[in-house]
Amino acid sequence: QDSTRVYTKEEVSSHTSPETGIWVTLGSEVFDVTEFVDLHPGGPSKLMLAAGGPLEPFWALYGVHNQSHVRELLAQYKIGELNPEDKVPPALETSDPYADDPVRHPALQVNSQRPFNAEPPPELLTENYITPNPIFFTRNHLPVPNLDPDTYRLHVVGAPGGQSLSLSLDDLYKFPKHEITVTLQCAGNRRSEMTQVKEVKGLEWKIGAISTARWAGARLCDVLAQAGHQLRETEAHVCFEGLDSDPTGTAYGASIPLARAMDPEAEVLLAYEMNGQPLPRDHGFPVRVVVPGVVGARHVKWLGRVSVEPEESCSHWQRRDYKGFSPSVDWDTVDFDSAPSIQELPVQSAITEPRDGETIESGEVTVKGYAWSGGGRAVIRVDVSLDGGLTWQAAELCGEGQRPRKAWAWRLWQLQVPVPPGQKELNIVCKAVDDSYNVQPDTVAPIWNLRGVLSNAWHHVHVRVTP
Numbered sequence: 001q002d003s004t005r006v007y008t009k010e011e012v013s014s015h016t017s018p019e020t021g022i023w024v025t026l027g028s029e030v031f032d033v034t035e036f037v038d039l040h041p042g043g044p045s046k047l048m049l050a051a052g053g054p055l056e057p058f059w060a061l062y063g064v065h066n067q068s069h070v071r072e073l074l075a076q077y078k079i080g081e082l083n084p085e086d087k088v089p090p091a092l093e094t095s096d097p098y099a100d101d102p103v104r105h106p107a108l109q110v111n112s113q114r115p116f117n118a119e120p121p122p123e124l125l126t127e128n129y130i131t132p133n134p135i136f137f138t139r140n141h142l143p144v145p146n147l148d149p150d151t152y153r154l155h156v157v158g159a160p161g162g163q164s165l166s167l168s169l170d171d172l173y174k175f176p177k178h179e180i181t182v183t184l185q186c187a188g189n190r191r192s193e194m195t196q197v198k199e200v201k202g203l204e205w206k207i208g209a210i211s212t213a214r215w216a217g218a219r220l221c222d223v224l225a226q227a228g229h230q231l232r233e234t235e236a237h238v239c240f241e242g243l244d245s246d247p248t249g250t251a252y253g254a255s256i257p258l259a260r261a262m263d264p265e266a267e268v269l270l271a272y273e274m275n276g277q278p279l280p281r282d283h284g285f286p287v288r289v290v291v292p293g294v295v296g297a298r299h300v301k302w303l304g305r306v307s308v309e310p311e312e313s314c315s316h317w318q319r320r321d322y323k324g325f326s327p328s329v330d331w332d333t334v335d336f337d338s339a340p341s342i343q344e345l346p347v348q349s350a351i352t353e354p355r356d357g358e359t360i361e362s363g364e365v366t367v368k369g370y371a372w373s374g375g376g377r378a379v380i381r382v383d384v385s386l387d388g389g390l391t392w393q394a395a396e397l398c399g400e401g402q403r404p405r406k407a408w409a410w411r412l413w414q415l416q417v418p419v420p421p422g423q424k425e426l427n428i429v430c431k432a433v434d435d436s437y438n439v440q441p442d443t444v445a446p447i448w449n450l451r452g453v454l455s456n457a458w459h460h461v462h463v464r465v466t467p
């Protein structure tokens with residue numbers, strides 16, 4: 001190809017199908033990405049939104065493209081230059097869909113700015129049993145919508161023979177108010193440890209994609225009952241749609257089985273309060289779903305619509321993400337339909353103190369951390385080792401006690417122990433056991449998966465000891 005050839009905007013815009021070739025522009029350059037469309041990590045349909053035109057307005061939404069390896073990849077497909085008069089107007093290039101995002105707490109460790117993804121540092125994570133709202137981890141896929149509480153309506157699609165509901169916040173307040181402590185964990189928590197084994201696709205979460213709050217709101221089962229829904233013999237799912245959406249208007253969505261939604265004991269909430277405050281914007285203002293014991297991805301924020309369907313949500317995040325695979329499955333062989341969507345999470349624990357790489361005094365060491373299991377399973381024990389897993393001692397569990405089968409929130413734990421004399425280094429390890437006697441795997445390689453989810457191997461922290 002002669003990469004100095006000049007094309008007009010009109011020529012580029014006539015290349016939007018596999019037959020004509022699929023062209024895009026970035027800055028003053030023109031690319032033929034026909035061959036790449038099916039290989040796009042974000043999916044072909046997203047790439048096709050930009051077909052025949054500039055990438056800038058779309059890439060402004062997804063900061064992952066702001067990396068040299070993405071630019072190098074694109075460069076391979078260059079076919080020429082854009083007519084200088086046809087360059088994207090700077091206003092479009094710089095228009096920032098995230099300009100209206102809220103201001104965040106400076107202590108958060110940011111994994112991605114657009115969309116905003118951040119975790120509290122380990123020093124603060126277990127300082128409080130209840131995570132303060134400003135440092136609660138944040139996992140956004142899109143810009144934060146700015147919703148007016150006065151005009152906000154939650155649309156609940158009615159059952160056949162029932163009635164659809166359009167609920168204002170005041171309508172929701174009229175349902176009995178239910179308040180529970182629930183830990184939310186992202187499926188990608190501790191992904192950075194998987195990356196050390198082999199590259200995975202996703203945000204590099206450390207141990208902080210987990211936090212705990214008191215949530216209050218209406219129980220989903222009460223709202224569904226008012227719309228005429230009942231448990232069904234046949235398979236059914238409750239689908240949730242957020243009011244955050246991408247440039248095509250596709251909203252964030254997810255679903256849970258109807259049986260969980262209708263079970264009063266499962267305590268699924270349409271929450272409007274977090275730690276006694278209205279939900280912060282980053283956490284779903286004015287209303288989000290809270291599904292105790294279930295992966296964060298199903299706790300849909302900025303909730304706009306609830307419906308009961310025979311199948312799971314068709315959302316990308318339900319069907320093409322948040323699933324686990326064998327370590328031998330790669331992006332060429334993965335079949336997302338072959339694996340169930342993640343719902344309940346496996347048992348998890350991590351050390352928040354001391355920090356990896358820290359130097360501690362000889363004498364005594366205090367080891368602290370968190371432990372939690374999905375599905376309401378209680379943490380019955382946390383074992384701590386100072387010698388890489390040769391010998392173990394049980395830590396003291398602290399924080400709120402857990403109800404059997406409804407242990408929705410984490411336990412914090414600590415262990416104060418003498419540093420074995422003469423040790424120059426400690427390889428501190430923790431592992432938790434839940435009340436089904438599920439344990440954490442000892443190493444991460446056998447649970448490695450291409451998306452880097454469900455990372456729950458023993459957590460290690462290496463420290464040096466001053467003589």
Ligand code: HEM
Pocket residue numbers: 024033036040041042043046047048049050055058059062064065067069070073074201202
């Ligand atoms: C991810 C390239 C167009 C949305 C990625 C990644 C690459 C890439 C290499 C993976 C980055 C990483 O994880 O390090 C490209 C190229 C494009 C293009 C070469 C144009 C020729 C688009 C468009 C959109 C889009 C137009 C949106 C409308 C996304 C999303 C992800 C992604 C959402 C993240 C997927 C995930 O992590 O789940 N893209 N992209 N891309 N892309 Fe694109």
Ligand code: MTE
Pocket residue numbers: 136137138139140141142184185186187241242243244252253282283284295296297298299300301302
């Ligand atoms: N809901 C909407 N509408 N949009 C989102 O991007 N992210 C999900 C879930 N709900 C998301 C969403 C994911 S993957 C997680 S882990 C949790 O929200 C994170 O909730 P938090 O940001 O309040 O910690």
